[in-house]
Amino acid sequence: MADFLVPSTSRPDSDAQHxxxxxIHAPRHVRIICIGAGASGLLMAYKLQRHFSNFSLVVYEKNSEVSGTWFENRYPGCACDVPSHNYTWSFEPKLDWSAVYASSKEIFAYFNDFARKYGLRKYVKTQHQVSGAFWNKEKGGYDVHIKDLDSNTTISDHCDILINASGILNNWQWPAIPGIDKYKGVLLHTANWDDKIDLTGRHVGLIGNGSSGIQVLPAIQPKVSKVTTFIREPTWVTPVQGLEQHVFSDKERLDFATKPGTLAEYRKNVERGLNGQFGIFLKGTNTNDATETYFRQQMTEKLSNPYLEERLIPNWHVGCRRLTPGVGYLESLGKENVEVVYGEINSISEKGCVCDNGNEYPVDVLICATGFNTSFKPRFPVVGPDGTNLQDAWKDEAKSYFGIAAAEIPNYLIFLGPNCPIGNGPVLSAIECQADYMLKMIDRFQTHNISTFAPKAEAVEDFIAHKNDFMQRTVWNDACRSWYKGRPDGPVTALWPGSTLHYIEALMELRLDDWNVEYNGNRFAWLGNGYSQTELDPTADWAFYIRDKDDDEPMSRGRKLQLINKSGTVHGAVTVNFAGANVDGPKL
Incomplete structure (x- = not known):
């Protein structure tokens, strides 16, 4: 069989001859570079190792460890706002999560253990930061420049296919407040936390009431002398009914580990609930209306302060910004050692924050829970064959194909790119289906004499037009300030126009009519020397298609989906309680 395999040294100009x-379908060698060893990069390494042969892979990771954001973020109270048993790969459960909402340390351990269990570290080069990728016109593929952070030198590598798994929430930034460089106290950012800083007994300033700020406040409030928290806008904060924080008992963890089916059914029920959230995000649904009523009631009860209620409860729809469980946050705002300053920070002085009410608020430690640069624009040049730099193309608005690729940028794939379901439902499920789609494309590249593949510009524009029209009917289009869009009245660039289940079905099959595909030589060179793969396998049944009955897999999309989603196996209506509301569609 080896005599028939395409040599790994083949190059585009000789691929057809080889x-x-x-x-037929001889798998040529393919060289892949993946940027980032966070959750997405590790999943890609796992799936390539499991499903492919005749490939080489290197994963360049800027940090000293794998696991991405869960290695970087370790501020007090840092946790995931997705229930822990469902913040895992579908095929790789964890038996011993401590609680419904697990800490970042536990999540780091999960992905770190995943890498160790499957031997994925052999693909990873830590302390290596990609600084640029440039299309090589002579041999195809990308010349990738990487900075070795240990030696402070730059090296070069080459790949046939480049995968960007660097994520969206990893480029942290200081807030753009004048004078921040003048502050003489201890300045911290939640995404660049210094574990050596002891906050005990100190007066701490906290800027921001997004996900990070909401987690930090209840974690530090009991041990500091005072917290002055600076809030400039309202946000919806409340645990979702049925998914409140809960610490698992020893018996629960034992049942998960020893009783067959117990954990799987628990995970399925939670996932069904998460997938049932989508009605929240559609204007004019009973789910959205009932959830908003419930959230307003809960926030009012927990704040129990008319001044804070007026300023912190939004007048835009629930879901316009990412929903945050906010365990203990609202209650912390009413503690005696917590002062809430509502409004804009005009500047930062040597002592603390100067606000639009004219007052200066001195603090010993200033924590910036101000998030990340979420523009989707690559942090480094990605330059295609015609000289187009994706940084320039996405400077004003990032427009992708289904959140996984960019128009006219060949052989370049993206995890969690623009307009993917980062906030539509279970995110790791979406990452898995992105990986599977990429693998299908890589398989086609490897088994055909393809030189380049890239989404057509007109396909991307049609997708963006459909997305923009769809978003008019969602709460994400409200005039709230959200990282889902560049500005309150701007287009929604982060989210998919549908549910996570909708996204999974959309990516089940390649739509090559949406892609420009170019070949080396004759496009049918992949037909090869006339032999099938079956004939080269002496252990295969050379008459596999002779049967006693028709046991073919379904040929139609509908029947195939029924087989995949196990249609008919779940009895009774699937509902999820958000204020006791059932999942529904738009009200008529």
């Missing part, structure tokens, strides 16, 4: 020596 292919006629091998059988």
């Amino acid at each position: 292919r006629i020596k091998g059988p």
Whole structure:
């Protein structure tokens, strides 16, 4: 069989000649570079290792460890706002999560253990930061420049296919407040936390009431002398009914580990609930209306302060910004050692924050829970064959194909790119289906004499037009300030126009009519020397298609989906309680 395989040294200009020596669909060697060893990068390494042969992979990671954001973020109270048993790969459960909402340390351990269990570290080069990727016109693929952070030198590598798994929430930034460089106290950012700083007994300033700020406040409030928290806008904060924080008992963890089916059914029920959230995000649904009523009631009860209620409860729809469980946050705002300053910070002085009410608020430690640069624009040049730099193309608005690729940028794939379901439902499920789609594209590249593949510009524009029209009917389009869009009245660039289940179905099959695909030589060179793959396998049944009955897999999309989603196996209506509301569609 080896005599028929395309040699790993084949290059684009000779690929077609090599292919006629091998059988149909002979898998040529493919060189892949992946940027980032966070959750997405590790999943890609796992799936390539499990499903492919005749490939080489290197994953360049800027940090000293794998696991991405869960290695970087370790501020007090840092946790995930997705229930822990469902913040895992679908095929890789964890039996011993401590609570419904797990800490960042536990999540780091999960992905770190995943890498160790499957031997994925052999693909990873830590302390290596990609600084640029440039299309090589002579041999195809990308010349990738990487900075070795240990030696402070730059190296070069080459790949046929480049995968950007660097994520969206990893480029942290200081707030753009004048004078921040003048502050003489201890300045911290939640995404660049210094574990050596002891906050005990100190007066701490906290800027921001997004996800990070909401987690930090209840974690530090009991041990500091005072917290002055600076809030400039309202946000919806409340645990979702049925998914409140809960610490698992020893018996629960034992049942998960020893009783067959117990954990799987628990995970399925939570996932069904998460997938049932989508009605919240559609204007004019009973789910959205009932959830908003419930959230307003809960916030009012927990704040129990008319001044804070007026300023912190939004007048835009629930879900316009990412929903945050906010365990203990609202209650912390009413503690005696917590002062809430509502409004804009005009500047930062040597002592603390100067606000639009004219007052200066001195603090010993200033924590910036101000998030990340979420523009989707690559942090480094990605330059295609015609000289187009994706940084320039996405400077004003990032427009992707289904959140996984960019128009006219060949052989370049993206995890969690623009307009993917980062906030539509279970995110790791979406990452898995992105990986599977990429693998299908890589398989086609490897088994055909393809030189380049890239989404057509007109396909991307049609997708963006459909997305923009759809978003008019969602709460994400409200005039709230959210990282889902560049500005309150701007287009929604982060989210998919549908549910996570909708996204999974959309990506089940390649739509090559949306892609420009170019070949080396004759496009049918992949037909090879006339032999099939079956004939080269002496252990295969050379008459596999002779049967006693028709046991073919379904040919139609509808029947195939029924087989995949196990249609008919779940009895009774699937509902999820958000204020006791059932999942529904738009009200008529």
